[in-house]
Amino acid sequence: LVFKLGTLISEGLTICSVPSSRPHCFVTIHSLVLVRIVSDGVSHSQLNLTHDPIADMINAVSSDIVSLASQRTYEVFLQDTAYLGALESYPQLTSRAERIGYRISKVVYRGYQAPQRLQATHDEAIQSRVHLKLMSESEEQTQALEEFKLRREKERIKLKHEMEQKLQDHTQEMQKLTQDWVLEEERLVYQSALKLEAEELEAKLEVEKKEHQLKAAHLESLRELGVDMTRYLVARQPQFGPEKEVIVGAPTSTIPSNHSSTI
Template identity: 35%
Template sequence: MKYKTIREGQQGLVTNHLGESLVVAGPCRLFLYRERIRMLNRITASQLQYLMIRHKDGEVEHRPGPCELFINPLEHETVKAIDMISLDANQMLVVYNQKEGNIQRRIVQGPILFAPTAHEWLHEFKWHGSDPNNKARMIPGKDVFNKLRVVPQHFYYNVNEVRTKDDVTLRVKLMIFYELRDVETMLVQTHDPIADFVNAVCSDVIAFAATITYEKLLKQTSVLSKLSTYSQLMRRSKHIGFEVTKVVYRGYHAAESLQTMHDKAIQARTELRLNTDLEEMRQKCEQMKLSKEVDRVEKQQQKQEAEAQHKHALERTNASTQRQCAEILHRAQLEKEALWDQARLDAAKGAKHADLEYLKGLKDLGVDLTRYLVRKQSRNAVDEEVEISAEQ
């Protein structure tokens, strides 16, 4: 016999000697006689969790948080607090539900905090995934997940044992970009889309390489980055609800011996190309020097010709100027002589006119002009004789 106190917020399971049990919630004080008490463990779930309760009768209950529960070993098999599933805007879940014997499927699109009910379960995807030690190698069943991403994604893959038309074996390195378009189609048509991509791209690359030689393949590697080369990949991706947006060719790898031969050939071609480039540059320099020399000679000739033309123009200008000056002087001399002649004529006319007026005046005075003129003429003759004698 003893007393037992159950504090507030606690619960206990009291069992008597007959095996009967009773859950007692605090606060209370019990007197135990031929009884024993077992304190019940308390479990809680936050607003980001839910409680998964498995009852003794096999029923499973999901109780979303925030909530609490005292684990009763007589009723509960297990009780767990499980985090809700957080979905981003580019994630979704495929959820199955059983109602009245029928299985239904629905798509849950993020962003959301999702807690499945007791009658629901999530689709588990198991796809090919990249090898951690070799990102270009795919391992079956490597990626196991429930959250389905609907954003553009990519993966690396190396297509091995690619044989060309001339029996050269290569490894072609690719990077494939894809995006999920139709979830329902994907769920119906495939269980591993990455495996479908790998198989389809292998078929396309092998079919492409089988029709051309090694040398042509090296010259046409840009074709391996075009979607038109991957017809099977495009058809298969569309059939399973995906879209392949881009395929990037990342190079190739050949056998060591072939690679060594190819490297030597590349080295030789590069050396020849460099020598050719150097020779072309040297020829261009010589041609440029010759062209510049010809231009310089032509410019010197043009300069000399321009100087000669300028000199001739100056001479012609000087001659023309001198000729014009001579003509001006000659015209001035002629004008001067004409003026002098005119002046003498005018003077003579004036003298004659004066004589005439003088004679008219004498006539008016009654002088006999005939006797006057004869006497004047005789006097002038005597004066001339005197002047001639004096000079002698």
């Protein structure tokens, strides 16, 4: 790893750029390290541990960044770079600085720089993913539209069947009502005919009854007049014929010789 820039401002900050390499990937990460020289509690032996504290801290931050970046792909690195600004992401830097009498106040991530070819490849990959996503969304929309049309068609067919079923039920109900009405009308007509027939029969019987009463009264009046009812009734029978005469109520000797009878 080679730092492109390393500058120490006394009791201030260090600006460095750290290349992070993976197979087929070379990215330069720019970081700003705020350091402070510890004035109290620092022994002379600590200060003598290094002849170049800046180089030690650059090597430490380089190790931390390489360790962090090597665990991620290029795409994952671009999606999440917040960890590069967290002090806990640099354990080697903080421990090394404390051993040589310095304290790390803060590490600021200032961005990255990738080779043009890598960036172009990344841009193409992004465009390809965007294109695939758009195609997928378009396909999903087309599929959703087809499903929507299919649902509407099913609903239309279902509604049509329901309407046809309702119409059929209504027709059957009307036919049943019509049939019931016809049967009721026939029943009423039949009952009226029976009633009329019964009334006619009753009237006929009443007439016959009155006729019988009149005949009985007539016969009773004849009997009171002394008419022989037997001979009278026999004479009334049709077998005697209209040319024969029967004398009712007179002795047999008084019948004329021409066989005529006086009634």
